[in-house]
Amino acid sequence: MKVLVPVKRVIDYNVKVRVKADGSGVDLANVKMSMNPFDEIAVEAAIRLKESGAASEIVVVSVGVKQAQETLRTALAMGADRAILVLAADDVHSDIEPLAVAKILAKVVADEAPGLVIAGKQAIDNDMNATGQMLAALLGWGQATFASDVAIADGKATVTREVDGGLQTISVALPAIITADLRLNEPRYASLPNIMKAKKKPLEEKTAADYGVDVTPRLSVVKTAEPAGRSAGIKVASVDELVAKLKDAGAI
Amino acid sequence: MAVLLIAEVTGADLALDATAKALSAAKAMGPVTVLVAGAGIAGAAAAAAALDGVTKVLAADDAAYAHGLAEPLADLVVGLAGGFSHIVAPSTASAKNALPRIAALLDVMVLSDVTGVVDADTFERPIYAGNAIQTVKSSDPVKVMTIRTASFEAAGADGSAPVEATASAGDKGLSAWVEDKVAASDRPELTSAKIVVSGGRGVGSEADFALIAGLADKLGAAVGASRAAVDSGFAPNDWQVGQTGKVVAPDLYIACGISGAIQHLAGMKDSKIIVAINKDEEAPIFQVADYGLVADLFDAVPALTQKI
Ligand SMILES: Cc1cc2nc3c(=O)[nH]c(=O)nc-3n(C[C@H](O)[C@H](O)[C@H](O)COP(=O)(O)OP(=O)(O)OC[C@H]3O[C@@H](n4cnc5c(N)ncnc54)[C@H](O)[C@@H]3O)c2cc1C
Numbered sequence: 001m002k003v004l005v006p007v008k009r010v011i012d013y014n015v016k017v018r019v020k021a022d023g024s025g026v027d028l029a030n031v032k033m034s035m036n037p038f039d040e041i042a043v044e045a046a047i048r049l050k051e052s053g054a055a056s057e058i059v060v061v062s063v064g065v066k067q068a069q070e071t072l073r074t075a076l077a078m079g080a081d082r083a084i085l086v087l088a089a090d091d092v093h094s095d096i097e098p099l100a101v102a103k104i105l106a107k108v109v110a111d112e113a114p115g116l117v118i119a120g121k122q123a124i125d126n127d128m129n130a131t132g133q134m135l136a137a138l139l140g141w142g143q144a145t146f147a148s149d150v151a152i153a154d155g156k157a158t159v160t161r162e163v164d165g166g167l168q169t170i171s172v173a174l175p176a177i178i179t180a181d182l183r184l185n186e187p188r189y190a191s192l193p194n195i196m197k198a199k200k201k202p203l204e205e206k207t208a209a210d211y212g213v214d215v216t217p218r219l220s221v222v223k224t225a226e227p228a229g230r231s232a233g234i235k236v237a238s239v240d241e242l243v244a245k246l247k248d249a250g251a252i
Numbered sequence: 253m254a255v256l257l258i259a260e261v262t263g264a265d266l267a268l269d270a271t272a273k274a275l276s277a278a279k280a281m282g283p284v285t286v287l288v289a290g291a292g293i294a295g296a297a298a299a300a301a302a303l304d305g306v307t308k309v310l311a312a313d314d315a316a317y318a319h320g321l322a323e324p325l326a327d328l329v330v331g332l333a334g335g336f337s338h339i340v341a342p343s344t345a346s347a348k349n350a351l352p353r354i355a356a357l358l359d360v361m362v363l364s365d366v367t368g369v370v371d372a373d374t375f376e377r378p379i380y381a382g383n384a385i386q387t388v389k390s391s392d393p394v395k396v397m398t399i400r401t402a403s404f405e406a407a408g409a410d411g412s413a414p415v416e417a418t419a420s421a422g423d424k425g426l427s428a429w430v431e432d433k434v435a436a437s438d439r440p441e442l443t444s445a446k447i448v449v450s451g452g453r454g455v456g457s458e459a460d461f462a463l464i465a466g467l468a469d470k471l472g473a474a475v476g477a478s479r480a481a482v483d484s485g486f487a488p489n490d491w492q493v494g495q496t497g498k499v500v501a502p503d504l505y506i507a508c509g510i511s512g513a514i515q516h517l518a519g520m521k522d523s524k525i526i527v528a529i530n531k532d533e534e535a536p537i538f539q540v541a542d543y544g545l546v547a548d549l550f551d552a553v554p555a556l557t558q559k560i
Contacts, residue, residue, distance in 0.1 A: 013515070017383035026384055038496075098352065099361045122496060126379050128364050133322065133352035142426030143322055145349045148489065158430065162489045163345040164443075164498075165262065165434040170321065172427040182496060183483060218361040222374060222387040230521055233542035235533075239555040242527065245543050251504045251525050252447075252471065252560055 001115035001152075001174075003046040003055045005080065006105055006135075007039040007062050009071040010125040023223040026125075028092050035071045038120025040078075041180040044187040045118050045150060047079040054152040055116070057081050061108055063101045065089050069203065076198035077190030083201065084108060088208040088215050095126055100208070100215040102134035107211040109139060114175065116157065121146050121179040132179035142172035145179040253282030253372060256332065258341040258350075259300050261288060261320070266296040267344070269444035272406035274342035274399040275303055279407070280369040281338045281395075283307045287418075289325055291318035297415045306413040314420035319429035320346040326353040328421040333358060333394060337372070343398040343499075355396035363390065363397035365499075381495040381518040401443060402501035402522060435488065442474040442491065447504045450476035450493055450520070451486065454509020454530065454549055458486045463550070464508055467557045476500065476520075478510045494519035508549045512537025529553065 011017065012032040020027050035043075049055035060075040062068040063086045072083035086104050088096045109117065122129040136143035144150075144159035148167065151158045158171045162181045172178075190198070208215050236242045246252045255278045260267035266288065278284045284305065288297040289312040297311035310332065316324040329350075333339060339354060341347035343365050355362035367385070368376030374389045375397065442448065449471065451464035461481075468475045477487035479494060493500055495518035505523035510516060512528070512535055520526070521540055528541035529552050538544040545552055 011380070016514075017380045019384045025386075026380055097361055099356060099359075102356060124381065124495070127377075127381065127495070128352075128362070129348050130352035130355070130362050130364060133349065134356035134362075136322075137326065137353040137356035140426075143349070143353065144427065145322070146345060161345075164490060165432070166488060166490050167433040168319070169430040169433075170319075170427050171430055173425070176426075182479060183489065218392050219363070219388040219390050222370075222389050224379075224384050224386045227378070227382055227385050227521075230526075230540045232539045233526075233544070235538070235544045235546060239545070239547075239552055239559060242543055242545050242556065243559045246504070246525075246527070246560075249525060249542075 001055050002057045002059060002112060003049060004109060004112060004114040004117045005039070005042050005046050005058060005060045005075065006119050006131065007043065007060050007071050007075050008036040008123050009033050009062065009064060009068040010036045010123055013037055013124055019224055019226050023225060025093055025221060025224050033067070035074050036120050036123045038122055038180055040187040041182070041184050042118040042120050043075045043078050043080060044185045045180055048185065049152060059084065059112055059114065061086065061105065063088050063096055063104050065092050067092065072203055073198050074190060076201040077195040078188060081201065083203040084206060085203060086206045086208060086211070096215050097217050097219065098128050098130035098134055099218065100213060101131050102138055103213045104208055104211050105135050106138040107213065116174055117177045119177065119179050121181050132177045136177040142176040144170055144172045144176060146181040147178050148181050148183040150178060150184065253337045254335060255282045255284045255338040255340055256336040257284050257286045258329065258339070258347065259286050259288045259296065260342050260344050260346065261290040261293060261296055264290050264292045264296060266299040268299060269406055269441065270342035270344055270401050271300065272303055273401040273404040274340060275305065275407040276404040277366065277369055277399040278338070278340045279305050281372050285310060287312065287329065287332065289317040289328060291315050301413040301415050302409045302411055304408040304411045306411055308413055309415040310418040311415055312418045312420060316420055316423035321427050321429060322350040322353050323426045324421065324423040325350045326357060329354045330357045331421045332418065337394060339394060339396045341398055342401045347398050351396055351398050358394055358396065360392035360394050360396055361390065363388070363395065365400045366397045367400045367403040381514050382521065383514065400499055402499045439468065440472065440474045442476055442498050443500055445474035445502055447471045447473035448476045448500055448502045449473045449506045449508065450478065450510060451481055451508050452478035452510030453480035453484060455481060455486055461486050463553045467506070467553055470557050470560060478516050507537055508553055510537055511535050512540065
């Protein structure tokens with residue numbers, strides 16, 4: 001079974017985000033970029049399926065700017081077999097909307113015919129939590145989102161999902177889309193030899209136009225602003241003082 | 253302009269708080285029809301009909317909707333979508349699962365976690381773990397969105413809208429429910445509690461989380477946790493507060509042994525009063541805390557529990 005894993009290049013989760021002075025968005029020039037953490041978990045899940053014999057090939061895909069090559073190379077160094085870069089923007093500040101990404105991915109799926117797609121549940125830049133579900137819709141496939149455990153057998157995936165009240169287990173007929181939550185696994189680091197080897201793995205370049213997908217956004221940004229700030233209050237010296245302050249404030 | 257609000261149903265019951273908060277946001281967009289989908293949901297439909305300002309309740313009572321599977325729910329909503337300009341749901345795990353699917357089937361974008369309604373086409377939502385608030389204008393014919401419940405007050409319950417049964421759209425069987433592991437609790441729900449007491453990695457073990465729970469129970473509070481506490485197995489996943497967990501805005505949030513990573517702050521920084529108990533005076537949580545206590549939580553939390 002072939003497994004397809006979409007990966008996104010995003011601001012590194014440790015970087016302090018700065019809103020651009022003109023309100024057009026967040027400043028991404030010269031900041032550290034990394035693979036979206038949830039996508040690392042998705043890549044790791046695919047590698048483990050390959051290691052267990054449930055998967056035979058892992059194809060990683062990124063939709064975005066040329067620099068997303070680096071993200072794909074990281075996935076190849078972790079253990080993916082080949083990569084497809086779909087160029088859809090020139091400016092690092094343009095975020096391709098989940099709907100357009102899903103449309104492109106649906107075309108890639110039509111070409112590649114994977115038995116399973118594993119995506120991250122959410123990108124930590126636009127925080128949309130949408131691409132996997134949208135892709136499932138466009139393909140008419142089943143979906144198992146927010147996965148914390150995945151088992152593949154008999155043409156089905158049995159997936160435990162993190163939901164509001166606890167955990168839910170469902171089974172989805174393959175092919176299907178799974179989206180990875182934080183506790184699915186702990187992604188490995190790529191070793192230096194594997195980073196070297198990844199440079200020789202195939203990376204194919206396409207464009208959104210090759211797939212005939214219009215990536216014009218449906219949502220236009222009116223403005224981007226800093227959230228209302230919160231300033232530090234006071235330090236209390238003891239539990240008694242804390243209790244007194246909370247009583248004064250009517251909080252308890 | 254007409255709004256279809258998808259009610260949050262837990263088991264067969266209406267999740268009143270989440271639905272009533274999303275209703276407040278929905279009412280700003282037009283007259284609201286509420287869809288209640290589930291199995292044996294007559295009571296839930298009646299509860300939705302009692303919410304203030306609801307025009308009509310559509311009740312889809314079918315086993316296909318019993319477990320909130322996204323595929324049958326999406327097919328149902330798409331079948332009902334004609335005539336609605338907005339399709340709205342509270343930002344719960346089940347809505348985050350289904351709404352993007354619905355949006356894609358309608359060939360429109362989804363707006364996740366809306367925190368403000370500017371006008372019928374323009375909405376505010378947080379991005380980058382709440383480090384920026386973006387105002388976006390949708391050019392789609394139908395706006396499909398989830399509403400961040402912590403940003404809206406709950407609508408009242410003095411209404412009496414008519415309830416109409418709506419036909420099931422069936423189940424194509426793409427996915428099937430196997431089991432739920434949901435812990436029953438007498439504590440208030442995390443997302444609607446007036447007080448939340450949260451523990452982090454500093455709590456150190458599942459057994460010691462009893463200290464956090466003890467303080468919570470004394471205060472009638474819900475219990476929350478950081479990702480590190482959940483990852484370490486100290487607390488269940490549904491207690492996680494943050495960018496990728498639950499977003500809460502209680503009157504009082506007490507963070508114990510939590511450093512205050514940006515991803516955690518994303519889920520609690522709109523709380524009215526924040527208390528931090530941490531032994532490291534440099535911990536970033538103190539930068540957002542109204543009252544900070546530099547102390548070992550193993551001393552401070554039991555003392556606090558005893559003194560209030
Ligand atoms: C993609 C992604 C998503 C994430 N989503 C979330 C999320 O939704 N929610 C979330 O919380 N995190 C999230 N995180 C993780 C986040 O970055 C932090 O790692 C996490 O919040 C840290 O948890 P913590 O504060 O409990 O642990 P730590 O950062 O290890 O802090 C522990 C604190 O406890 C204090 N302490 C230790 N012992 C004691 C004691 N005896 N008494 C008092 N204080 C003590 C220490 O001084 C320290 O400040 C996410 C990360 C990523 C990459």
